[in-house]
Amino acid sequence: MLSFESMIAWRFLKESRSQTILILLGIIIGVSVQIFLSSLISGLQQNLIEQTVGDSPHILLKAQENSPKSILQKGNQSLIIPVIAAAKKDAYILSYQPILKKLDTYSDLKVVSPLVDGSGFITKAEVSRPVVVKGVFLERADGIYKINQRINTGKAVLGGTGVLIGRSLAEDLKIETGSIIEVRTSGGNSGTYAVNGIFDFENTAINSSWIFMDIYRSQALFELNGAVSRIEMQIEQVFQSESISQKIKNDFPDFLIETWQTNNRQLLSALQSQSASSYMIQFFVLLAVTLGIASVLAIAAVQKSREIGILKAMGTRTNSASRIFLIQGAVLGLSGSILGSLVGVGLIKLFQIASQSGGALSFSIRVEFRTAITLIVISTIASIGAALFPARKAASLVPIEVIRNG
Amino acid sequence: MDNILVSLDSVNKVYGDEVKTQVLFDVSLKIPQGQFLALIGPSGSGKSTLLNILGALDRPSSGTILINQQNLGQLNENQLADFRNKFLGFVFQFHYLLPEFTSIENVLLPYWIGKGKPNRQIFNEAQRLIERVGLANQINKRINLLSGGQQQRVAIARALLNRPQLILADEPTGALDTKSGDQVLDLMQEINGENNTTFIVVTHDRNVALRAERIIELIDGRICKDFFPQEMGEKKSIEILESHACAWDDQSQK
Structure with missing residues (x-):
C-alpha cells in the first residue's frame, strides 16, 4: 500500500519528467563511473598482488x-x-609435526607446507653452481608453488633420491631428466640425487638456483635431525593475512610469524595510495552528483511550494510534507544507482571486449557484487541527504504565504 | 439562538517584531452553525488575516478562538493540521488544485492526508460530490484540462469530502467570469442549505456579498458593519454598504 506521501512524491516525479530524467542521468553517470573505476582499480590491484604473492607463501612461521x-x-x-x-x-623448528597438525585444523589456511631451506653447491663435470635446496612434502608445497603445472620435462616426483631442478640450471649445466647430480653443503656434507624433472617458474633467479628435494632427504643433507627451517602457508584472502597471523601468533607465541606484507611494503604502499586516489575521485564524483541532485530538488521544491502549501492547508503535517521530498530523493537515488550499476557493468564488458580485441588486457576485471551494493546504499543515502534541503524548505513553508502570494 | 460554531473573543493580530503593525483590533464575533457569511472590506482591512485565523492557518497574537468548542490556541502545529483536515474545508481564489492529479484524485486528497488510502465507500462519496458539482463527465480528467469555473467546482467538492463543519472561501469567484461565478455561488448556497454547512466567504464583490445571509465589513482591523441583507432588503443593504458610518462611530457618538 502506497502512503499518501509516496503517492504525492511519485506524482511529482512523474510530472516533472525532465527534472527527474536529469537527476537520474546524473546519478547513473556518477555511479557507473564509480563502478567502472573501482572495478578497474581493484582488478588491477588483484592482478598485481596475484603476480606478486600468488606463488609464494602468504604467512611464514619461523623459530625465534x-x-x-x-x-x-x-x-x-x-x-x-x-x-x-x-x-x-x-633457528630451526625442532619439532614441527605438532605445529603442522594444529595448523591443519585452521579452516582459513589453504596450504600449510613445512620447508627445509638450505644452501649448497651443485657440481657437474668440474663446474659448480650455488643452489638453494628446498626440502618439501611435494603434495603440500605444490599448493603454493604449483610445481606440477610448471614441470617442463620429466615428472614432478620427489620419492627416494629424486629432485627437481630449474630450467636455467639445467641448461647451464647440461642436465637432463635422469641425470645424477651431486649437492654439497657449506657444512661439508654431500649427497647424490637423480633429476626427476625440470621446472620453469618464469623467473631466472629461481630457475637457476632452486632445487626441490624430499623433506626427509634434505633434513639428512643438512643434518637437521627432523627439524625444518619454517612452515609456509597460503590463505584464500591475501588481505586477511594480518588477522590470521595474529591468530597463529596467539596459538604459537614462541614463534616468529611473518606475513607477505612484511616483505612487500613498497608494493603495499603503492597500492594503498592508488586506492586512496581512487576513493578520492569517487568521493568527488559522489559529491558532485549529490550537489546536482540537491540543486535540482531545491528548484523542484520552490516550483511545488504552491502544492505543498495547499496540502498543508488541507491538513498535511510538517513532517509529512518534508517526507514527500525525502521519498523523492530515496526513489531517485535507489533507481538511479541500480541503473548506474548496470551501466557500469556494461561499460566494463565493453572495455573488456575492446581491449581483448586489441590484445592489451593482461588482467581480468570483475565487478564485485559487494562494491555495487555498497555504492547503491551510499548513493541512496546521499540522495536522501540531498533531499534534506528541499525537505526542510517544505517543512518551513507557511501555507498562508503561498496562498496569499500564489 | 442556533448553535454557535465559531466564537472569536478579543482577537488581536500584530505582525512584525521590530516594526509592529497591528492588523486586527479586539475582534469579537460569534457565527452560528449553518450561517452563510460574507466578509468584506477594502484591501488592508484585515479580512484575509481574519480568514486565516478562522482557518487555523494563522494564530492570533492575543484573544481566543473557538471552533466547535475547540480552543485553537491549545493545539500544537500538528494538531492544528489535523484539525484543518477534519473540520475545515478551503476554497481559494486560485483554486489551488494539484495539477498532477485528476479531478477525483484532488477531491480524495483531504481524506488521503487524514486517514490514508481511500476505500470504496469514500471513492463513491467523492464521485457523488463531483457529480453534485456538475462535473460527472470530468471525473477522471486532469485538472489542467478543466476550465476555471470547473476547477473551482472541483475545489468545492474537495472542500466537502471530509464533511467539514466550516468552509472558508477566499474570493471564490474572483478569478471567474460572471456566469461561472454565479454558478459557483449557487452551488455553495445549495450545499449550505442541504448540509447546514457553515460558509465564510471573503469577497470584494458587492453582488456576491448581497447574496449572503450575513455581511460583516472590516475596516482597519475592526468590525465596522454587521448586518443581515436578506432581512434588510436590497435597497437598504446597499445603503448600509455605501455609508461610511461604522458601528464604533455610533458608540463614540453616544
Missing part, C-alpha cells in the same frame, strides 16, 4: 632467533661471537 642477550651485555667480545653464531644456526 634467540640471541642470548645476557651474555651480549657483558664482557669478552671474542667469546660472544661464536655463541651468537650458534644461536643463529639453531
